[in-house]
Amino acid sequence: MCEAIVFVVKDGEKEVIMENVVTLHPEGEKILLTDLFGEQRLITAKIERVDLVGHEIFLRKQD
Amino acid sequence: MCEAIVFVVKDGEKEVIMENVVTLHPEGEKILLTDLFGEQRLITAKIERVDLVGHEIFLRKQD
Structure with a gap:
């Protein structure tokens, strides 16, 4: 399967915020993440x- | 494999602009796409x- 791990990068540190992510949907200043189980998170980031292929998505927090 | 087809949506029409895409890298107003073969395209879009899981990425052209 092709789910990805989503990291947020802030101040040079990366943190896992969601695993098994299947869709990303930017909405203005936010990004709606949905995982394989239908769980959703709305993150203020870019x-x-x-x-x-590496199954990794990096988001950047606005300072 | 987890490569995707990248479409650009403009005026309600979708057009394939690159296949076998492995990375997307937004850079300001542009997005750098790289495919499995190392070919790159820099597109002005969001x-x-x-x-x-559907192996599809949709970009939107700025009008």
């Missing part, structure tokens, strides 16, 4: 990098 | 939706 997309920094999406690595589909 | 990310509309990333569907990791």
